[in-house]
Amino acid sequence: MRADWGLSEEKAKLGVEVGAAEQEIISRYDADKDYVVYCGLPCCPTRCSYCSFTTRDAARYADKLELYVDTMLEEAGQFFDGWHNKAAAIYFGGGTPTSLPADLFARYIKGLLELIPHDTDTELTMEAGRPDTLDKENLNLIKDAGFGRLCINPQTMHDASLCAIGRNHTVADTITAFELARETSDFVINMDLIYGLPGEAAGDFLASLDAVLYLGPENITLHSLALKQSARLMEEMSEHDLKTYLGEIHPDIGLERELAEGYKRLRLNEYLPYYLYKQKRSRGALENIGFSKLGCESIYNVLMMSDRFTVIGLGSGAASKFIGPSGVVRQHNSKDLADYINRVSEFVNRKIELQSI
Numbered sequence: 001m002r003a004d005w006g007l008s009e010e011k012a013k014l015g016v017e018v019g020a021a022e023q024e025i026i027s028r029y030d031a032d033k034d035y036v037v038y039c040g041l042p043c044c045p046t047r048c049s050y051c052s053f054t055t056r057d058a059a060r061y062a063d064k065l066e067l068y069v070d071t072m073l074e075e076a077g078q079f080f081d082g083w084h085n086k087a088a089a090i091y092f093g094g095g096t097p098t099s100l101p102a103d104l105f106a107r108y109i110k111g112l113l114e115l116i117p118h119d120t121d122t123e124l125t126m127e128a129g130r131p132d133t134l135d136k137e138n139l140n141l142i143k144d145a146g147f148g149r150l151c152i153n154p155q156t157m158h159d160a161s162l163c164a165i166g167r168n169h170t171v172a173d174t175i176t177a178f179e180l181a182r183e184t185s186d187f188v189i190n191m192d193l194i195y196g197l198p199g200e201a202a203g204d205f206l207a208s209l210d211a212v213l214y215l216g217p218e219n220i221t222l223h224s225l226a227l228k229q230s231a232r233l234m235e236e237m238s239e240h241d242l243k244t245y246l247g248e249i250h251p252d253i254g255l256e257r258e259l260a261e262g263y264k265r266l267r268l269n270e271y272l273p274y275y276l277y278k279q280k281r282s283r284g285a286l287e288n289i290g291f292s293k294l295g296c297e298s299i300y301n302v303l304m305m306s307d308r309f310t311v312i313g314l315g316s317g318a319a320s321k322f323i324g325p326s327g328v329v330r331q332h333n334s335k336d337l338a339d340y341i342n343r344v345s346e347f348v349n350r351k352i353e354l355q356s357i
């Protein structure tokens with residue numbers, strides 16, 4: 001890695017360490033029969049300024065959500081009809097699935113779990129990305145449906161930054177949601193943070209990390225903000241600001257030091273890195289990395305990223321991966337809600353065809 005890619009010794013060591021952790025998880029599964037499932041609900045309470053997903057405002061799309069849930073149930077029912085192999089992991093993401101009203105949310109999770117083959121060994125994760133969407137009612141539904149893992153994503157523990165990125169919730173909401181989740185069940189909780197957010201000064205990211213370490217979730221995932229064309233934030237930046245932000249003019253040494261200090265603090269608190277990936281156009285060309293307490297790693301994250309296991313994606317904008325003799329073949333469901341609903345059988349048939357490559 002050092003010779004071919006010019007990595008620093010520190011990053012090469014990190015790559016080797018994460019590679020070994022991923023390999024250990026992968027070795028527990030059989031790529032010929034094990035697979036993971038992603039269920040996507042592309043709605044959030046508001047749209048974050050950096051969001052590049054096809055998320056929609058849950059309130060504005062309220063009248064379409066029932067039909068959307070019915071369509072996903074149809075997709076799962078048609079695709080998994082006759083399947084016996086149990087999924088290794090099922091991930092409910094989005095968007096924010098917990099932004100659905102409670103009765104529809106119950107129908108969504110129970111309905112899909114009845115159709116996707118799984119058993120008590122299957123890892124079930126619910127992404128409650130926005131802390132302000134969690135309450136006692138949906139937390140109980142998540143627990144009763146058998147989910148063992150929950151993501152509550154603060155992104156930053158600074159109210160001014162939350163407001164600037166359009167997240168419409170506060171640090172207090174994050175703490176309340178975390179405490180409520182702990183009271184409800186012994187979920188393995190993941191919390192995502194973004195480092196180098198626009199408007200944050202030196203030290204702000206480390207202060208957010210310390211606040212999350214104080215809460216003590218089992219997983220902490222650090223993201224370098226990736227700026228894609230579809231993100232609203234892009235419209236607010238000049239070409240020069242963007243290049244500086246992405247580290248294309250010169251590396252952001254301050255941010256790199258802060259990140260290295262963050263890794264140190266995580267290790268001191270017994271979190272180890274187990275999952276790592278890079279995205280194009282990421283802040284300072286830096287990495288996204290998952291840290292976990294030993295034995296609490298997300299199986300879904302590792303298998304899905306490995307490109308060695310089948311991924312079945314359900315819902316608008318969801319991507320499936322099938323492993324053929326010459327590598328990964330992807331199938332994408334339409335990102336347009338109405339188009340996804342109208343063409344769902346076509347997407348199912350394509351997945352069924354690819355299953356036998």
Ligand code: SF4
Nearest residue numbers: 044047048051055095
């Ligand atoms: S929570 Fe995630 S999916 Fe929803 S708007 Fe923000 S970045 Fe997009």
